[in-house]
Amino acid sequence: MTDPLATAIIVAALVVAAYGLFAALRDRRMDGLHLAGLGVLEVLLLVQAVLGLVKVGGDEGPADGATFVGYLLGVLLIPPAGAGWGVLERSRWGPAVIVVAGLSVAVMIVRMGQIWDGTVV
Template identity: 70%
Template sequence: MTNWLATTIIVVSLLGAAYSLVAVLRDRAMDWGHLIALGLVEVLLVLQAVLGFVKLADDQGPKDSATFVGYLLGILLIPAAGAGWGMLERSRWGPGVIVVACLSVAVMIVRMDQIWTGDV
Protein backbone atom coordinates (compact mmCIF):
# COMPACT_ATOMS: atom_id res chain seq x y z
CA MET A 1 0.00 0.00 0.00
CA THR A 2 1.04 3.56 -0.56
CA ASN A 3 0.82 5.32 2.81
CA TRP A 4 0.24 8.85 1.55
CA LEU A 5 -2.51 7.65 -0.77
CA ALA A 6 -4.17 5.58 1.96
CA THR A 7 -4.14 8.62 4.25
CA THR A 8 -5.57 10.80 1.49
CA ILE A 9 -8.37 8.31 0.82
CA ILE A 10 -9.24 8.15 4.52
CA VAL A 11 -9.30 11.94 4.86
CA VAL A 12 -11.37 12.49 1.70
CA SER A 13 -13.85 9.76 2.62
CA LEU A 14 -14.25 11.13 6.17
CA LEU A 15 -14.81 14.62 4.76
CA GLY A 16 -17.40 13.16 2.39
CA ALA A 17 -19.09 11.42 5.31
CA ALA A 18 -19.14 14.67 7.32
CA TYR A 19 -20.57 16.62 4.36
CA SER A 20 -23.27 13.98 3.91
CA LEU A 21 -24.04 13.90 7.62
CA VAL A 22 -24.75 17.63 7.51
CA ALA A 23 -27.26 16.98 4.72
CA VAL A 24 -28.89 14.23 6.78
CA LEU A 25 -29.19 16.50 9.81
CA ARG A 26 -30.63 19.30 7.66
CA ASP A 27 -33.15 16.88 6.10
CA ARG A 28 -31.82 17.42 2.57
CA ALA A 29 -31.67 15.06 -0.38
CA MET A 30 -28.48 14.13 -2.20
CA ASP A 31 -26.97 16.81 -4.45
CA TRP A 32 -24.07 17.23 -6.87
CA GLY A 33 -21.62 17.80 -4.03
CA HIS A 34 -22.24 14.28 -2.79
CA LEU A 35 -21.65 12.83 -6.24
CA ILE A 36 -18.44 14.83 -6.61
CA ALA A 37 -17.21 13.60 -3.23
CA LEU A 38 -17.98 9.99 -4.14
CA GLY A 39 -16.37 10.44 -7.54
CA LEU A 40 -13.20 11.77 -5.94
CA VAL A 41 -13.11 8.83 -3.53
CA GLU A 42 -13.60 6.43 -6.46
CA VAL A 43 -10.75 8.01 -8.47
CA LEU A 44 -8.43 7.70 -5.46
CA LEU A 45 -9.49 4.08 -4.96
CA VAL A 46 -8.79 3.23 -8.60
CA LEU A 47 -5.35 4.80 -8.23
CA GLN A 48 -4.80 2.72 -5.07
CA ALA A 49 -5.91 -0.43 -6.91
CA VAL A 50 -3.52 0.21 -9.79
CA LEU A 51 -0.60 0.89 -7.45
CA GLY A 52 -1.55 -2.09 -5.30
CA PHE A 53 -1.56 -4.47 -8.25
CA VAL A 54 1.75 -3.06 -9.49
CA LYS A 55 3.31 -3.68 -6.08
CA LEU A 56 1.80 -7.16 -5.89
CA ALA A 57 3.20 -7.97 -9.33
CA ASP A 58 6.60 -6.76 -8.14
CA ASP A 59 6.34 -9.20 -5.18
CA GLN A 60 6.07 -6.43 -2.57
CA GLY A 61 2.70 -7.50 -1.22
CA PRO A 62 1.48 -9.09 1.97
CA LYS A 63 1.65 -12.78 2.81
CA ASP A 64 -2.11 -13.15 2.41
CA SER A 65 -2.43 -11.51 -0.99
CA ALA A 66 -5.79 -13.14 -1.79
CA THR A 67 -7.51 -11.32 1.06
CA PHE A 68 -5.81 -8.07 0.10
CA VAL A 69 -6.91 -8.42 -3.54
CA GLY A 70 -10.46 -9.13 -2.36
CA TYR A 71 -10.47 -5.92 -0.36
CA LEU A 72 -8.78 -4.04 -3.22
CA LEU A 73 -11.48 -5.05 -5.70
CA GLY A 74 -14.42 -4.99 -3.30
CA ILE A 75 -13.76 -1.47 -2.09
CA LEU A 76 -14.14 -0.18 -5.65
CA LEU A 77 -17.83 -1.10 -5.58
CA ILE A 78 -18.75 0.88 -2.47
CA PRO A 79 -18.76 4.47 -3.84
CA ALA A 80 -20.64 3.43 -6.98
CA ALA A 81 -23.23 1.51 -4.96
CA GLY A 82 -23.56 4.43 -2.53
CA ALA A 83 -24.09 6.89 -5.39
CA GLY A 84 -26.72 4.70 -7.05
CA TRP A 85 -28.60 4.03 -3.85
CA GLY A 86 -28.34 7.66 -2.76
CA MET A 87 -29.79 8.86 -6.06
CA LEU A 88 -32.71 6.46 -5.78
CA GLU A 89 -33.49 7.55 -2.22
CA ARG A 90 -34.73 11.12 -2.56
CA SER A 91 -35.25 11.68 1.17
CA ARG A 92 -32.70 12.58 3.83
CA TRP A 93 -31.58 8.96 3.88
CA GLY A 94 -29.93 9.27 0.47
CA PRO A 95 -27.04 11.19 2.06
CA GLY A 96 -27.30 8.74 4.98
CA VAL A 97 -26.33 5.97 2.60
CA ILE A 98 -23.35 8.04 1.50
CA VAL A 99 -22.27 8.50 5.13
CA VAL A 100 -22.20 4.73 5.53
CA ALA A 101 -20.40 4.25 2.21
CA CYS A 102 -17.69 6.80 3.02
CA LEU A 103 -17.16 5.40 6.52
CA SER A 104 -16.96 1.90 5.07
CA VAL A 105 -14.25 3.00 2.65
CA ALA A 106 -12.21 4.54 5.48
CA VAL A 107 -12.49 1.40 7.61
CA MET A 108 -11.60 -0.88 4.70
CA ILE A 109 -8.51 1.19 3.87
CA VAL A 110 -7.34 0.84 7.48
CA ARG A 111 -7.96 -2.90 7.29
CA MET A 112 -6.09 -3.16 3.98
CA ASP A 113 -3.12 -1.41 5.56
CA GLN A 114 -3.21 -3.90 8.44
CA ILE A 115 -3.18 -6.79 5.97
CA TRP A 116 -0.37 -5.17 3.99
CA THR A 117 1.87 -4.65 7.03
CA GLY A 118 1.01 -7.98 8.63
CA ASP A 119 -0.61 -6.44 11.72
CA VAL A 120 -3.55 -8.82 11.45
Template identity: 30%
Template sequence: MSVDPFFLVGTVLCALSLILCVAAVITKTYPGDAAIVSVAVVELFLVVFGIAAGIRQAGGEPVRGEVWEFWGYLATALILPIVAFWWAIADKTRWSNAVLGAVPLTIFVMLFRMEQIWNGAPFS
Protein backbone atom coordinates in the same frame (compact mmCIF):
# COMPACT_ATOMS: atom_id res chain seq x y z
CA MET B 1 5.57 -0.27 10.84
CA SER B 2 5.40 2.69 8.47
CA VAL B 3 2.14 4.17 7.33
CA ASP B 4 1.49 4.17 3.60
CA PRO B 5 0.88 7.67 2.14
CA PHE B 6 -2.07 6.24 0.19
CA PHE B 7 -3.69 5.31 3.50
CA LEU B 8 -3.26 8.87 4.79
CA VAL B 9 -4.75 10.40 1.61
CA GLY B 10 -7.61 7.91 1.72
CA THR B 11 -8.30 8.75 5.36
CA VAL B 12 -8.52 12.48 4.60
CA LEU B 13 -10.77 11.94 1.58
CA CYS B 14 -13.06 9.60 3.51
CA ALA B 15 -13.29 12.06 6.42
CA LEU B 16 -14.17 14.98 4.13
CA SER B 17 -16.75 12.90 2.28
CA LEU B 18 -18.30 11.75 5.56
CA ILE B 19 -18.55 15.34 6.81
CA LEU B 20 -20.29 16.46 3.62
CA CYS B 21 -22.73 13.53 3.70
CA VAL B 22 -23.55 13.99 7.39
CA ALA B 23 -24.12 17.71 6.80
CA ALA B 24 -26.54 16.77 4.01
CA VAL B 25 -28.40 14.40 6.37
CA ILE B 26 -28.62 17.09 9.07
CA THR B 27 -29.93 19.72 6.67
CA LYS B 28 -32.57 17.22 5.51
CA THR B 29 -31.92 17.80 1.84
CA TYR B 30 -32.14 15.34 -0.99
CA PRO B 31 -28.82 13.93 -2.22
CA GLY B 32 -27.08 16.94 -3.68
CA ASP B 33 -24.05 17.29 -5.83
CA ALA B 34 -21.65 17.75 -2.89
CA ALA B 35 -22.51 14.42 -1.28
CA ILE B 36 -22.56 12.50 -4.55
CA VAL B 37 -19.35 14.06 -5.85
CA SER B 38 -17.56 13.42 -2.54
CA VAL B 39 -18.37 9.72 -2.82
CA ALA B 40 -17.26 9.79 -6.47
CA VAL B 41 -13.92 11.26 -5.35
CA VAL B 42 -13.52 8.38 -2.90
CA GLU B 43 -14.24 5.97 -5.78
CA LEU B 44 -11.66 7.69 -7.97
CA PHE B 45 -9.13 7.41 -5.14
CA LEU B 46 -9.85 3.67 -4.89
CA VAL B 47 -9.20 3.23 -8.61
CA VAL B 48 -5.84 5.03 -8.31
CA PHE B 49 -5.08 3.06 -5.13
CA GLY B 50 -5.79 -0.21 -6.93
CA ILE B 51 -3.60 0.68 -9.90
CA ALA B 52 -0.77 1.73 -7.57
CA ALA B 53 -1.15 -1.46 -5.52
CA GLY B 54 -0.96 -3.55 -8.69
CA ILE B 55 2.18 -1.73 -9.82
CA ARG B 56 3.76 -2.10 -6.38
CA GLN B 57 2.98 -5.80 -6.24
CA ALA B 58 4.17 -6.40 -9.80
CA GLY B 59 7.36 -4.52 -8.91
CA GLY B 60 8.12 -7.04 -6.21
CA GLU B 61 6.86 -5.30 -3.07
CA PRO B 62 5.52 -8.08 -0.87
CA VAL B 63 2.09 -8.22 0.69
CA ARG B 64 2.66 -9.54 4.20
CA GLY B 65 -0.88 -10.86 4.59
CA GLU B 66 -3.04 -12.89 2.27
CA VAL B 67 -2.94 -11.43 -1.24
CA TRP B 68 -6.45 -12.65 -2.08
CA GLU B 69 -7.79 -10.93 1.03
CA PHE B 70 -6.24 -7.58 0.06
CA TRP B 71 -7.69 -7.71 -3.47
CA GLY B 72 -11.04 -8.92 -2.13
CA TYR B 73 -11.25 -5.89 0.15
CA LEU B 74 -10.33 -3.60 -2.73
CA ALA B 75 -12.91 -5.14 -5.08
CA THR B 76 -15.62 -4.80 -2.45
CA ALA B 77 -14.59 -1.22 -1.69
CA LEU B 78 -14.84 -0.38 -5.39
CA ILE B 79 -18.42 -1.68 -5.54
CA LEU B 80 -19.76 0.23 -2.51
CA PRO B 81 -19.72 3.78 -3.96
CA ILE B 82 -21.39 2.58 -7.15
CA VAL B 83 -24.23 0.94 -5.22
CA ALA B 84 -24.66 4.02 -3.02
CA PHE B 85 -24.72 6.29 -6.07
CA TRP B 86 -27.51 4.29 -7.68
CA TRP B 87 -29.38 4.24 -4.38
CA ALA B 88 -29.10 8.05 -4.17
CA ILE B 89 -30.35 8.42 -7.74
CA ALA B 90 -33.32 6.10 -7.16
CA ASP B 91 -34.33 7.38 -3.69
CA LYS B 92 -34.47 11.16 -3.55
CA THR B 93 -34.86 11.46 0.25
CA ARG B 94 -32.48 12.66 2.91
CA TRP B 95 -31.86 9.05 3.91
CA SER B 96 -29.97 8.58 0.69
CA ASN B 97 -27.42 10.95 2.20
CA ALA B 98 -27.11 8.55 5.14
CA VAL B 99 -26.41 5.72 2.71
CA LEU B 100 -23.84 7.90 0.94
CA GLY B 101 -22.32 8.74 4.35
CA ALA B 102 -21.96 5.07 5.22
CA VAL B 103 -19.70 4.60 2.19
CA PRO B 104 -16.67 6.69 3.28
CA LEU B 105 -16.92 5.33 6.81
CA THR B 106 -16.99 1.74 5.56
CA ILE B 107 -14.22 2.39 3.06
CA PHE B 108 -12.03 3.92 5.77
CA VAL B 109 -12.36 0.71 7.80
CA MET B 110 -11.56 -1.32 4.70
CA LEU B 111 -8.52 0.87 3.92
CA PHE B 112 -7.31 0.36 7.47
CA ARG B 113 -7.63 -3.40 7.03
CA MET B 114 -5.90 -3.29 3.63
CA GLU B 115 -3.05 -1.35 5.25
CA GLN B 116 -2.77 -4.09 7.89
CA ILE B 117 -2.76 -6.82 5.25
CA TRP B 118 -0.15 -5.06 3.09
CA ASN B 119 2.27 -4.02 5.82
CA GLY B 120 1.49 -6.62 8.44
CA ALA B 121 -0.92 -6.21 11.33
CA PRO B 122 0.82 -5.46 14.62
CA PHE B 123 -2.28 -6.40 16.68
CA SER B 124 -3.50 -9.51 14.90
Protein backbone atom coordinates in the same frame (compact mmCIF):
# COMPACT_ATOMS: atom_id res chain seq x y z
CA MET C 1 0.40 0.15 0.04
CA THR C 2 1.27 3.80 -0.34
CA ASP C 3 0.74 5.50 3.02
CA PRO C 4 0.21 9.07 1.74
CA LEU C 5 -2.37 7.84 -0.76
CA ALA C 6 -4.11 5.74 1.89
CA THR C 7 -4.23 8.78 4.16
CA ALA C 8 -5.68 10.91 1.35
CA ILE C 9 -8.35 8.28 0.69
CA ILE C 10 -9.27 8.08 4.38
CA VAL C 11 -9.51 11.87 4.66
CA ALA C 12 -11.60 12.11 1.48
CA ALA C 13 -13.91 9.32 2.66
CA LEU C 14 -14.41 11.01 6.04
CA VAL C 15 -15.09 14.38 4.39
CA VAL C 16 -17.70 12.76 2.13
CA ALA C 17 -19.25 11.04 5.16
CA ALA C 18 -19.29 14.29 7.16
CA TYR C 19 -20.99 16.18 4.33
CA GLY C 20 -23.54 13.38 4.02
CA LEU C 21 -24.20 13.53 7.75
CA PHE C 22 -24.60 17.29 7.58
CA ALA C 23 -27.18 16.94 4.79
CA ALA C 24 -29.02 14.10 6.54
CA LEU C 25 -29.27 16.03 9.80
CA ARG C 26 -30.64 19.05 7.93
CA ASP C 27 -33.19 16.79 6.18
CA ARG C 28 -31.74 17.55 2.73
CA ARG C 29 -31.59 15.32 -0.30
CA MET C 30 -28.43 14.20 -2.02
CA ASP C 31 -26.95 16.85 -4.32
CA GLY C 32 -24.21 17.28 -6.88
CA LEU C 33 -21.53 17.83 -4.25
CA HIS C 34 -22.21 14.38 -2.81
CA LEU C 35 -21.74 12.86 -6.26
CA ALA C 36 -18.59 14.90 -6.88
CA GLY C 37 -17.13 13.77 -3.56
CA LEU C 38 -17.90 10.15 -4.34
CA GLY C 39 -16.34 10.62 -7.79
CA VAL C 40 -13.12 11.98 -6.31
CA LEU C 41 -13.11 9.12 -3.83
CA GLU C 42 -13.54 6.59 -6.63
CA VAL C 43 -10.64 8.09 -8.62
CA LEU C 44 -8.39 7.86 -5.56
CA LEU C 45 -9.47 4.25 -5.04
CA LEU C 46 -8.73 3.41 -8.69
CA VAL C 47 -5.21 4.84 -8.32
CA GLN C 48 -4.79 2.78 -5.14
CA ALA C 49 -6.03 -0.34 -6.93
CA VAL C 50 -3.59 0.07 -9.81
CA LEU C 51 -0.65 0.72 -7.50
CA GLY C 52 -1.66 -2.13 -5.19
CA LEU C 53 -2.02 -4.63 -8.02
CA VAL C 54 1.32 -3.60 -9.50
CA LYS C 55 3.04 -4.05 -6.13
CA VAL C 56 1.37 -7.39 -5.42
CA GLY C 57 2.16 -8.56 -8.96
CA GLY C 58 5.80 -7.60 -8.42
CA ASP C 59 6.13 -9.85 -5.35
CA GLU C 60 5.95 -6.87 -3.03
CA GLY C 61 3.19 -6.85 -0.48
CA PRO C 62 1.44 -8.88 2.15
CA ALA C 63 1.77 -12.58 2.78
CA ASP C 64 -1.99 -12.94 2.29
CA GLY C 65 -2.18 -11.39 -1.15
CA ALA C 66 -5.59 -12.85 -2.00
CA THR C 67 -7.30 -11.15 0.94
CA PHE C 68 -5.58 -7.86 0.13
CA VAL C 69 -6.64 -8.02 -3.52
CA GLY C 70 -10.18 -8.87 -2.42
CA TYR C 71 -10.30 -5.74 -0.28
CA LEU C 72 -8.60 -3.74 -3.03
CA LEU C 73 -11.21 -4.67 -5.63
CA GLY C 74 -14.17 -4.79 -3.24
CA VAL C 75 -13.68 -1.24 -1.98
CA LEU C 76 -14.03 -0.01 -5.58
CA LEU C 77 -17.70 -1.02 -5.52
CA ILE C 78 -18.71 1.06 -2.51
CA PRO C 79 -18.74 4.64 -3.93
CA PRO C 80 -20.74 3.75 -7.08
CA ALA C 81 -23.18 1.66 -5.03
CA GLY C 82 -23.57 4.49 -2.51
CA ALA C 83 -24.10 7.01 -5.30
CA GLY C 84 -26.72 4.87 -6.99
CA TRP C 85 -28.60 4.14 -3.80
CA GLY C 86 -28.34 7.75 -2.68
CA VAL C 87 -29.76 9.05 -5.97
CA LEU C 88 -32.67 6.61 -5.79
CA GLU C 89 -33.49 7.53 -2.19
CA ARG C 90 -35.21 10.92 -2.35
CA SER C 91 -35.43 11.51 1.39
CA ARG C 92 -32.91 12.40 4.07
CA TRP C 93 -31.77 8.78 3.97
CA GLY C 94 -30.01 9.30 0.63
CA PRO C 95 -27.21 11.29 2.28
CA ALA C 96 -27.25 8.81 5.15
CA VAL C 97 -26.28 6.12 2.64
CA ILE C 98 -23.34 8.34 1.67
CA VAL C 99 -22.30 8.46 5.33
CA VAL C 100 -22.23 4.67 5.48
CA ALA C 101 -20.33 4.47 2.17
CA GLY C 102 -17.69 6.97 3.31
CA LEU C 103 -17.17 5.30 6.67
CA SER C 104 -17.01 1.87 5.02
CA VAL C 105 -14.29 3.01 2.63
CA ALA C 106 -12.27 4.52 5.48
CA VAL C 107 -12.49 1.33 7.54
CA MET C 108 -11.59 -0.87 4.57
CA ILE C 109 -8.52 1.25 3.78
CA VAL C 110 -7.37 0.98 7.41
CA ARG C 111 -7.89 -2.78 7.25
CA MET C 112 -5.95 -2.99 3.98
CA GLY C 113 -3.06 -1.23 5.69
CA GLN C 114 -3.17 -3.78 8.48
CA ILE C 115 -3.16 -6.66 5.99
CA TRP C 116 -0.26 -5.05 4.10
CA ASP C 117 1.76 -4.64 7.29
CA GLY C 118 0.94 -8.14 8.50
CA THR C 119 -0.94 -6.95 11.57
CA VAL C 120 -3.16 -9.67 12.97
CA VAL C 121 -6.51 -8.39 14.20
